Amino acid sequence: MKSHTTQSHDHIDPNSKEIPLDWFKPLEGSSDSSNTVVRPSLSYWKDAWIRLRSNYIAMGGLIFLILLGIMAIIGPYLTPYSVSETSLANQNQPPSSTYWFGTDNLGRDVFTRTWYGARISLFVGIMAALIDFTVGVIYGGVSGYKGGRTDNLMMRIVEILYGLPYLLVVILLLVVLGPSLSTIILALTVTGWVGMARIVRGQVLQIKNYEFVHASKSFGAKTSRIIRKNLLPNTMGPIIVQMTLTVPTAIFAEAFLSFLGLGVQFPFASWGVMANDALTTILSGHWWRLFFPAFFISATMFAFNVLGDGLQDALDPKLRR
Amino acid sequence: MIRYILKRFFMMILTIWIIATLTFVLMNAIPGSPFNEERTSNEAVQENLERHFNLDEPPIVQYFIYLKSIATLDFGPSIKKPNDTVNDLLARGFPISAELGIIAILVALVSGIILGVLAALRHNGIIDYLAMMIAVLGISIPNFVLATLLIQQLAVNAGFFPVATWQSPMHMILPTLALATGPMAIIARLTRSSMLEVLTQDYIKMARAKGLAPYKVVIKHALKNALMPVVTIMGTLLAGILTGTFVIEKIFAIPGMGKYFVESINQRDYPVIMGTTVFYSAFLVFALFLVDIAYGLLDPRIKLHKEEGN
Numbered sequence: 001m002k003s004h005t006t007q008s009h010d011h012i013d014p015n016s017k018e019i020p021l022d023w024f025k026p027l028e029g030s031s032d033s034s035n036t037v038v039r040p041s042l043s044y045w046k047d048a049w050i051r052l053r054s055n056y057i058a059m060g061g062l063i064f065l066i067l068l069g070i071m072a073i074i075g076p077y078l079t080p081y082s083v084s085e086t087s088l089a090n091q092n093q094p095p096s097s098t099y100w101f102g103t104d105n106l107g108r109d110v111f112t113r114t115w116y117g118a119r120i121s122l123f124v125g126i127m128a129a130l131i132d133f134t135v136g137v138i139y140g141g142v143s144g145y146k147g148g149r150t151d152n153l154m155m156r157i158v159e160i161l162y163g164l165p166y167l168l169v170v171i172l173l174l175v176v177l178g179p180s181l182s183t184i185i186l187a188l189t190v191t192g193w194v195g196m197a198r199i200v201r202g203q204v205l206q207i208k209n210y211e212f213v214h215a216s217k218s219f220g221a222k223t224s225r226i227i228r229k230n231l232l233p234n235t236m237g238p239i240i241v242q243m244t245l246t247v248p249t250a251i252f253a254e255a256f257l258s259f260l261g262l263g264v265q266f267p268f269a270s271w272g273v274m275a276n277d278a279l280t281t282i283l284s285g286h287w288w289r290l291f292f293p294a295f296f297i298s299a300t301m302f303a304f305n306v307l308g309d310g311l312q313d314a315l316d317p318k319l320r321r
Numbered sequence: 322m323i324r325y326i327l328k329r330f331f332m333m334i335l336t337i338w339i340i341a342t343l344t345f346v347l348m349n350a351i352p353g354s355p356f357n358e359e360r361t362s363n364e365a366v367q368e369n370l371e372r373h374f375n376l377d378e379p380p381i382v383q384y385f386i387y388l389k390s391i392a393t394l395d396f397g398p399s400i401k402k403p404n405d406t407v408n409d410l411l412a413r414g415f416p417i418s419a420e421l422g423i424i425a426i427l428v429a430l431v432s433g434i435i436l437g438v439l440a441a442l443r444h445n446g447i448i449d450y451l452a453m454m455i456a457v458l459g460i461s462i463p464n465f466v467l468a469t470l471l472i473q474q475l476a477v478n479a480g481f482f483p484v485a486t487w488q489s490p491m492h493m494i495l496p497t498l499a500l501a502t503g504p505m506a507i508i509a510r511l512t513r514s515s516m517l518e519v520l521t522q523d524y525i526k527m528a529r530a531k532g533l534a535p536y537k538v539v540i541k542h543a544l545k546n547a548l549m550p551v552v553t554i555m556g557t558l559l560a561g562i563l564t565g566t567f568v569i570e571k572i573f574a575i576p577g578m579g580k581y582f583v584e585s586i587n588q589r590d591y592p593v594i595m596g597t598t599v600f601y602s603a604f605l606v607f608a609l610f611l612v613d614i615a616y617g618l619l620d621p622r623i624k625l626h627k628e629e630g631n
Contacts, residue, residue: 176347
C-alpha cells in the first residue's frame with residue numbers, strides 16, 4: 001500500500017489543481033468481499049435458539065419435558081392395568097417386574113397412575129398458562145395501546161385484583177364451585193392473568209413509541225395490523241418466559257389444592273392427589289407411593305424453572321454476547 | 322408521602338371490602354345456602370347462625386350486618402363446632418401459626434441473604450453454582466414434598482427429631498425448615514442478582530479505593546442497596562408462608578390456624594371458611610400496606626407520589 005502511494009506522488013505536478021484520476025483506483029485485492037454476507041442472517045428466534053442450545057441445563061429441562069409429554073401420552077398404555085382398576089390381592093406391592101412403580105393401598109398400579117397424573121397435571125398447567133396468555137395479552141395489549149384514561153382505569157382494576165391473595169381466592173372459589181378439572185382451571189385463571197397483563201402492558205407502552213411503529217402508522221397500517229405485526233412479535237420474549245413460569249406455578253397450586261381436599265376428584269388422579277393419598281405412608285414405609293408423584297412434581301417444576309431461566313437469558317437481546 | 326400513605330390506605334380498605342363482599346356473595350350463591358337448616362347439625366348452631374347473620378332479614382340487610390361484624394372483628398360462629406366461634410379458633414390457632422410463620426420468615430431471610438451474598442461475591446465460582454443449585458431446587462421442590470421427605474428421613478428413619486406436633490424447640494425445626502426453604506430460595510436468587518448489579522456501581526469502586534475493609538464495603542455499601550428488591554417481594558413471600566402453613570400444619574399436625582382452616586374446608590364449615598378467609602386476606606393486605614410504606618421510607622431515591630400509574 002505504501003509503495004503504491006509514493007509511486008503516484010512521483011507523477012504529481014505540484015501546481016496542478018486537478019487530482020489525478022488514478023488516485024481513485026480501488027486498492028489491489030480490496031474487492032467487495034467485506035460487504036458480502038458470509039453467514040446466513042439470523043432472525044431473533046434463530047438467535048435465541050442458538051443461545052438456548054448452548055445452555056445445557058435449560059436444554060436438559062426441555063428434553064425432560066418433551067420426554068414427559070411423550071410418556072404422558074403413551075405411558076398408561078405400556079401396562080396392562082387401568083388407572084382406577086383396584087385389586088385387593090395386590091395392595092401396597094413394592095416396585096417389581098410386574099408393577100414397575102409398585103401399587104397403592106387399593107392395589108392400583110402406580111406406574112399407570114403416574115403417567116395418567118402427568119396428563120392431568122400438565123393439562124392443568126398448560127391450560128392455565130394458555131388462558132392467562134389469552135386474557136393477559138388482550139387486556140394488557142388494549143390497556144397499553146390505548147393509553148390515557150382507558151389505561152388508567154384498566155390498571156386500577158388490575159391493581160385491585162393483584163392485591164387479592166391469590167390462593168385464598170382460588171380456595172374460596174373452589175369451595176363454592178366444587179372441585180373438578182374445569183373449575184380448578186377456572187379458579188386458577190380468574191386472577192392469574194393479572195401478572196401477564198401487567199407485563200404485556202409495560203412492553204406495549206414502551207414499544208408503541210419506537211420509530212418502526214410510527215413508520216408503520218404513517219404508511220397507513222390499521223390498529224389491528226400494528227398490534228399483530230409490530231407489537232405482539234416484539235413482546236413475545238417476556239410473554240413466553242412468563243408462560244413457562246406459569247405452568248409450574250399452576251401445577252404446584254393444583255397439588256397444593258389436592259392437599260386441602262380441593263384437587264381433581266375421582267376418577268381423575270393428578271400427582272398432587274396421589275401424593276396426598278400417600279401421606280399416610282410416611283409411617284408405614286410404602287415409600288414408592290409418595291416417591292413417584294413427588295419426584296415427578298419436583299422434577300417437572302425444576303425443568304420448567306430452568307427452562308424459563310434459560311429462555312429469559314436467550315430471549316433478551318441485551319444479554320447477547 | 323402523606324398523600325401516598327392515604328392513597329395506599331384507601332386501596333387497602335377497598336381491597337378488604339372487595340374480599341368481604343366476594344366472600345358474602347359466593348357463600349350466598351351456594352345452592353341451598355350454607356345457612357339453611359338442613360346443613361346445620363343442631364339447634365344451638367342454628368341459633369348462633371340466626372343471631373350472627375340475622376337470617377330472617379332480607380339479604381341486603383344481612384350484608385350490611387355482615388360488613389359491620391367484620392369491621393368490629395367479629396367473624397361469626399362455626400357450624401361444626403357449636404361451642405366455638407371463628408374468633409375462638411383464631412385466638413387458639415393464630416398465635417401458634419404466627420410463631421411458626423415468624424420463625425420461618427426469619428430463617429428464610431437470614432439464610433437467603435447470606436446465600437445470595439456469598440454467591441454474588443464468588444460470581445461464577447463453585448459457591449455461586451452450589452448456591453444457585455440449592456435455590457432452584459428450593460423453588461422446585463414443593464413444601465409438602467420437602468416436609469414428608471424430612472419426616473421420613475430425619476424423624477422416622479434417623480430419629481433425630483420428633484415426627485409431629487408443636488411443643489419443644491426440637492419440634493419446631495422440621496416444620497420451619499420445610500416452610501422456609503421455598504422463600505429462602507427466592508430471596509437468595511433475588512439477593513444475588515441485585516448484589517451483582519450493585520457491586521459494579523461506581524460508589525462501590527469508590528469505597529474500595531478508599532481502602533475500606535472488604536466486609537465493610539459489602540455490608541455497609543453494597544448490601545444496604547441490594548436488599549431493596551427483597552423488601553418489595555416481602556408481601557408475596559408472606560402470602561407464600563401463610564398459605565404454606567395450611568399444608569405444613571396439616572402434615573405436622575400442628576394445632577394452628579392453618580389446620581383449622583383446612584378442617585373447615587374439608588367439613589364445608591362455611592362460616593369458618595368465610596371468617597378465616599376474610600381475616601387472612603385482611604392480614605395479608607395490611608402487611609402489603611406496611612411493606613409499601615417501609616419501601617418508601619427506606620429508599621430515598623423513590624418519590625412515592627410519582628410512582629402511581631407505573
